[in-house]
Amino acid sequence: MMALLAAVLLGAQEPPEIAGWIRDLGDDAIEVRERATVELVRVGRRAEPALREAVRRGGEAGGRAAQVLAEIAKAERTRLFEAAPSRITLRKKDASLRETLEDIQKQTGCKLTTSFAPEGEKITIAFENTPLFEAVDALCRACRRTTYSVENRREDVSVSIAEGKCPDWPRVFRDQYFVRLEGLSLSTVYDLQGGGASKCRLDFRWGWEKGTRPQQAVLRIEELVDDLGNSYVADLPDPAMRPVGFAYVTTQQPVEWTRVPPAGATRFAKIRGSLDLSFPETLLVFPFEKPEESAGTLRKTEGGSVRLVSCARDRTRLRAKIGVHPGELVGRLEMKALDPQGREYPGRYTRGEAGDGESVLLSVEFTLPESSEAASLQFSSPSGARPRRIPFEFKDVRIR
C-alpha cells in the first residue's frame, strides 16, 4: 500500500513525458536518443527515480539511463556554483516603470532598486524567456530616461535603476551573464621635444546573476582591428591570471596597450574576445557533529582533509583549532556552526600557522547566542576548476 502511495506521489511529481523520454533512450535513431538525453538532464532530479528503475531493468536503454544519471549528478554539482539563468516572460502595455520592475523582481528574485520612477511615462515591452540583464537593458532603453548599474557581491547581485541616458555600450547578454565595453580612451602624452608616449585603454565590465559564483574571471581579446585594417592584438599584454578566490572576483578589467590608431582611423571595426570564467567542480564538505566532544576527529575527502584538533566554548564564543590539508584549501575554506534548529553562524579565522607537511593549523572562532548550542561545525571548500566561456564580438565601435 505504501509502495503504491509512493509510486502515486512520485508519479504526480514527474512530468508525464519522462516515461516517453526514457523509452526514447532505447530508440534506433540517434537524434531521438540525444533529444531524450537532453530533456532528461534538463528535468534533473525529478527524473532520477524513473531513470534508476530503467537502470535496474538493464538493456541498452538502461545503459544510457545510467549515463543520464551521471550527467544529472554533474549538473547538480554545477548548480551549486552556477545557478540557472532567469528567464523573464512579460508583456506590458503602457505600464509604469515601477510596476514593470516589480514584476521582473517577482519572476527573478533579483534585487532591483530605483531612485527614479518617472510618473506618467508609459512603457510597452514584450519579453519571452528573456535573460534578466537583457530585460533590464531593454527596459531602460524603452523608458529612455533611465540607466542602470549592476553590482555583484559574492553570490548576490543588485541592479540599480537611475535617471539618465542609458549609454549605448557595445554589449552582449548570454544566459545569466553580460559583458560590455564601458569606456574607451586614447591618449598621447607629448614630451615636447618631438616625441611622446601613447596609451589606449578599453574598460570592460561584466556581471552575473544571483547564485552564480565563479572563482576566477579574466577577459581575453582575440581580435582587435581598426577600420583601416590595423590589428592591435599583438600589442596587448597577456591578461594576468588572478588568484583563485571567492571573497571577491573582479567584474571589470582594463585592457591597455601603447599604439594609438592613426589619425585616419575612426572606429574599431571589430573587438572580439571572451570572458573566461572558472567554476569549482565540486564542494568538499567536512562536518563535525557535537564538536566539543569531537576533538581529534579527522574528516577526509578525495580533495583534502580537516582535523578538529580542539574545540571549546566560552559563553558566546566557540573557539576551535583545525588542521587543514593541503594548506591551499585554506584560501577558499568557508565555515559555519549550526545549532540544533539548523540556524547558521558563520565563523572567521583568528590565526594561521604552518602545520605538519603541507597542512596548516588554523584557529577559528564562531559567535553564537549564549542560549544556543553548537550542534555541528561545517567546513567546506570548493575544489577543481570547470571553465565557462562567454564570447563577445563588438563591431564598429567609434573612436573619433
Place this chain on the structure above:
Amino acid sequence: MSGAVFFLVLVQAADPAADLLKREWAAVEEMARRPDLKSALQGLARSKDADLAWWAGAALAELEAREQAGKAWREPLRVTFTAKERGASEVFREILGFARPSPPPVDVIEEDRPVTVAFKETPYFQALDEVSLQAGVVLARGAGGRRQMVRADPSHGPRQYRSSFAVSTVQLARKTDVTFREDPDSQLHLQLLLRVDPTVRMVDTEGECVIVLARDDTGHSLLKEGSTPGVRIRSGEGEAALQLVLGLPPPEARRISLLRGTVSITLARKTEEIEFGNLGKAPEQVRESGGVKAVLKSIERSGDEIRVEIELSAKERLPWPDADNILLDDGEGRPFQRAGSSMSSSASGATYRLTFRDRDGVGEARRLQVSVVSETYPRKVFFELRDFVMR
C-alpha cells in the same frame, strides 16, 4: 644722448600703443614703472585690437601690482654668478642662497653631476631650471625644509620667466574619451605650473585662470567654449598648478604656436610674525599682533615627539597660514622636523594641532614662530608661451 635714442624715447612717450606692439615684454617692464601712463594703459587695455589690449593689460597689471603692494613690493629675484664643472647640488644651493641667507641643504639622492653655468641677472627660476636640465634632475622638497635632488627627466617645453613669476609646462596630452553616452570627445590637456619667487608670499585663496588665445601652427584657434581652467594653489610651495583643456587641432597641426592667458592670485602685503618663547614654562601663552590673536594652548612631549596646539583668531577673515608657516626650533634657529599636522578653520579663527619630531643636533624646544598674513592684494600674472611641439 644720440639722436636715434632720443627719437626712440620720444616715440615711446608719445605712443605707448606702438611701443607695446613693437617691443612687447620690454615695453611692459618699462611701463610698469611709469604711474603717469596708468590712465593711458587703462584705455589701451580696452582696445578692440586684441594684441594691443593684451600688452596694455600686462603692463597695467604690473603697474597696479607695484601700487597695491606698497612697501611689500619686492623686485624680482635675479641671479648673477658663474660655475664651471661644479656639482649640481652645490650650484643649486648657491642659487637658493639668492632667496634666503641660509639656504636649506640639498640632499643628493643619486649622482651629483657637474654643471657649467654663467648667470647674469638671470631670473631665479630660470637659473634653477637650467641646472635641472643640465644635470637631468628635479629639485624636490624633502623633510624639514630640506631639498632633494632627484634623478628624473625635467619637464621640457615652453616656459616664461617674467617679473617674480615663472610659468612652465608640466605636461601636454591629447586625449579621446568614449563613454558611449555622446559622440567621442577629443581634447588637448595642458598642465602648467606657476611659481612665485620665494621673496613673495602667495596665500591660499581661490585662483582664476583665463586663456585668451590658443592657436596652432595652421592658424586654428584651440580655445574650447565653456572650458574653465582649474587652478590649484599650493601656497606652502609657492606654486599654482593650472589645468587647461583646449580644443583638438586638425591632424596636420604640429604645434601649439601661441598660448596667452592670465592667472589671478592673491599675495601677502603684510604679515604678522608671532613668537612664543619659554616653552614648557608657561603652559598657555597669548600674543597679539596687528589684530591677530594667537594662543598657544598646549605643548607636550611624548617620547621623541612634541605635540603643539595653537589657536589663531582675528576680527575679520584672514587667509589662515598653512602648517609650513609654523616653526618650532631650539632658540638657535635649528628647526624640529614636522611629522604631522591638522587644521580646522572658520571665518573668525583657526586651530592647529601639530606634531614635531626630534632631530639630531637640535636642542630642547624653546621657540615657536607663527607667520600670519594680515593684509593681501590681488595680483594678475600675464603669461605667453610659444611652440609646444605635438609630434
